Amino acid sequence: MEPVTFVLFGATGDLAKRKIYPALYNLYIEQKLPPYFHVIGLGRREWTDDIFKSNVEQSIADFSRRKVKDPVLLKSFLNMFQYQTLDIGRQEDYERLLERIEKRENGLSLTPNRMFYLSVGPEFFAPIAANIKGSGLGSAAGWKRLLIEKPFGHDLASARELNQQLSEAFEEHEIFRIDHYLGKPTVQKLVDLHQQHPELQAMWSEREIANVQITANEIVGVEDRAGYYDHSGAVRDMFQNHMLQLLMMVAILPKKVTPEEVPLMKRALMKSLVPLDLQQVGERVIRGQYTAGSIQGKPVQGYTSEPNIAAESLNDTFIAAKLLMEDDYWSGVPFYIRTGKRLKEKSTRIVVEFKPHAADAGSGKPAPRLLVIEMSPQEGISLQFSPDQARHHEQLSPVQLDVHASGQELPEAYENLLHDALLGKPTFFAHWEEVELAWQWVEPVLQAFERNDVPLRTYAAGSYGPAESDALVANDGYHWWFDAKETAADESRVLHPSR
Numbered sequence: 001m002e003p004v005t006f007v008l009f010g011a012t013g014d015l016a017k018r019k020i021y022p023a024l025y026n027l028y029i030e031q032k033l034p035p036y037f038h039v040i041g042l043g044r045r046e047w048t049d050d051i052f053k054s055n056v057e058q059s060i061a062d063f064s065r066r067k068v069k070d071p072v073l074l075k076s077f078l079n080m081f082q083y084q085t086l087d088i089g090r091q092e093d094y095e096r097l098l099e100r101i102e103k104r105e106n107g108l109s110l111t112p113n114r115m116f117y118l119s120v121g122p123e124f125f126a127p128i129a130a131n132i133k134g135s136g137l138g139s140a141a142g143w144k145r146l147l148i149e150k151p152f153g154h155d156l157a158s159a160r161e162l163n164q165q166l167s168e169a170f171e172e173h174e175i176f177r178i179d180h181y182l183g184k185p186t187v188q189k190l191v192d193l194h195q196q197h198p199e200l201q202a203m204w205s206e207r208e209i210a211n212v213q214i215t216a217n218e219i220v221g222v223e224d225r226a227g228y229y230d231h232s233g234a235v236r237d238m239f240q241n242h243m244l245q246l247l248m249m250v251a252i253l254p255k256k257v258t259p260e261e262v263p264l265m266k267r268a269l270m271k272s273l274v275p276l277d278l279q280q281v282g283e284r285v286i287r288g289q290y291t292a293g294s295i296q297g298k299p300v301q302g303y304t305s306e307p308n309i310a311a312e313s314l315n316d317t318f319i320a321a322k323l324l325m326e327d328d329y330w331s332g333v334p335f336y337i338r339t340g341k342r343l344k345e346k347s348t349r350i351v352v353e354f355k356p357h358a359a360d361a362g363s364g365k366p367a368p369r370l371l372v373i374e375m376s377p378q379e380g381i382s383l384q385f386s387p388d389q390a391r392h393h394e395q396l397s398p399v400q401l402d403v404h405a406s407g408q409e410l411p412e413a414y415e416n417l418l419h420d421a422l423l424g425k426p427t428f429f430a431h432w433e434e435v436e437l438a439w440q441w442v443e444p445v446l447q448a449f450e451r452n453d454v455p456l457r458t459y460a461a462g463s464y465g466p467a468e469s470d471a472l473v474a475n476d477g478y479h480w481w482f483d484a485k486e487t488a489a490d491e492s493r494v495l496h497p498s499r
C-alpha cells in the first residue's frame with residue numbers, strides 16, 4: 001500500500017470518536033494500514049498532540065470492537081497521530097497545514113498522497129474543498145481523495161450545487177461518498193452471493209419473485225437531533241440514501257456483476273425506477289408521524305411533544321413506499337420500502353419473497369420461499385422455506401447461507417469503507433449519479449409532502465407504523481414479513497436460525 005497522509009477535519013467531534021478512530025485502530029491491528037500512515041487531526045479546539053492522542057486512546061477504549069491487549073502496539077498506533085488547530089474559514093490555517101504535511105513527506109521522501117476526511121457538518125464541505133484547492137494542499141504530485149458522508153444536499157437543486165462546488169476542487173473519481181450501509185459486511189456479500197450459491201442461481205433463473213421488502217425500523221426517537229431531523233424527516237434522513245442504496249444492492253443480486261461493475265449497474269437500476277408523478281405519490285407513498293405509545297414496556301411521548309419540535313410539526317418520522325422498475329429482470333416485481341422512528345423493534349432487513357411452487361402445496365395452500373438478508377441487530381443471510389403450512393401461519397425452515405464463517409467477528413462498516421478508500425476502490429461508495437438519480441426520484445415525494453398533498457398518518461410509538469403501511473402491501477396480496485403480531489402463529493417466526 002502506498003504512503004498516505006490522512007487529514008481529518010472534525011477530529012474533535014463525535015463521529016471521529018465513535019467510528020473513525022476505532023476503525024483505524026482495528027485496521028492497524030489487522031495490518032491493513034499503509035506502512036507510512038500519518039493522521040493530522042483538525043479542529044478549532046486548542047489541543048496539543050498529547051491531548052489528541054489521549055482522546056484517540058479513550059475512544060478506542062470506549063468504542064472499539066477489539067479491546068487493547070498490547071500497550072506497545074497501542075503506543076505505536078498513537079504515534080501516527082498529530083493535531084493542528086484549524087478554522088475551516090481561515091485560508092492561512094491551510095497554508096500552515098500544507099507546510100507541516102510537506103515537511104514530513106519531504107523528510108521521509110514519501111509520495112504526497114493525501115486523503116481528506118470531512119467529519120464536519122455538510123455546510124463546511126464546499127468551503128473546505130475550496131480551501132484545499134486554494135492553499136495548494138490538493139496540488140501535490142501524489143493522489144488526493146475526499147471522503148464525505150451524507151447529507152449530500154437537501155433536495156435535487158442543493159445536491160447539484162454542492163456537487164458543482166466539490167467538482168471545482170476534486171474529480172468524481174477522487175470523491176468517496178460514504179453511505180455506511182454499504183460498508184456492512186452483509187451488504188457487501190450481496191455482490192457475489194449468487195456465485196457462491198448455486199441453489200440461489202436456480203431460484204433467480206426461475207424469475208419467480210413475488211416482491212422485495214426493505215425495512216429499516218428504529219426504536220429511537222429524534223434524540224438530540226431535533227433541529228436537523230425536523231427539517232429532514234425520514235424521507236431525507238433514510239429513504240433518499242440508505243434505503244435506495246439497499247434497493248440498488250438487492251436488485252443487483254440476479255445480475256452477475258463483478259465488483260468493478262457494481263457502480264455502473266447501480267446507476268442503470270436507479271434509471272430503471274419508474275418515476276412517480278405528484279398524484280401517484282399519494283397512492284404509493286405513506287407518510288407517518290409517531291404519537292405517544294410505549295416501547296419495550298416504557299411509555300414514550302409523541303413526536304410533537306419532543307424537545308425542540310414544534311407542536312404543529314408535520315414532519316415525517318415514517319415513510320413506506322411501493323416502487324417499480326422497468327428492467328429486464330425486475331419488471332412487475334414490487335419493491336416495498338419502509339423506515340421510521342419509534343417503532344416496535346430495531347431491525348434492518350431485506351426479504352425477497354419468491355412465489356410458491358404449486359408442487360410444494362402438500363395438503364395446504366402453497367407457501368412462499370424467502371431469501372432473508374439481515375443487517376441489524378444481527379447480520380446474516382438465510383433461505384427460508386415453509387413447505388406445508390398456510391401462508392400466515394408458517395413454521396419456517398431456515399437454511400443459513402454460509403456467508404460469514406461461524407463465530408467470525410465482523411468488521412465495522414467504517415473499517416471496510418476506510419480500507420477501500422485507502423485502496424482507491426469505489427465499489428461500495430455512492431457515485432454522484434446515484435445520488436442525483438435518488439434525489440430525482442424523491443423530488444415529487446418532497447414536493448407532495450411540502451404541499452401537504454399526502455395525508456400525514458399517525459402511528460403509536462411501539463407499533464410497526466401506520467395501518468396504511470400494512471395496507472400498501474396487503475393491497476397486492478402480501479404482508480410485511482416478520483412483524484411480531486400478537487398471535488400464537490407468530491411465535492413460530494424464525495429470524496436468526498441456527499444451522
Ligand SMILES: NC(=O)c1ccc[n+]([C@@H]2O[C@H](COP(=O)([O-])OP(=O)(O)OC[C@H]3O[C@@H](n4cnc5c(N)ncnc54)[C@H](OP(=O)(O)O)[C@@H]3O)[C@@H](O)[C@H]2O)c1
Binds near residue numbers: 010011088118150
Ligand atoms: N456522530 C455520528 O455518529 C455521525 C454519524 C453519521 C454521520 N455523521 C455526520 O458527520 C459529521 C460530523 O458529525 P459529528 O457528530 O462528529 O459532529 P460534532 O460532534 O458536532 O463535530 C463537529 C466537528 O466539526 C468541527 N468544527 C466545527 N466548526 C468548525 C470550524 N469552523 N472550523 C474547524 N472545525 C470545526 C468541530 O471541531 P471544534 O469544535 O474543535 O472546532 C468538531 O470536531 C456531520 O455531517 C454528521 O451529519 C455523524
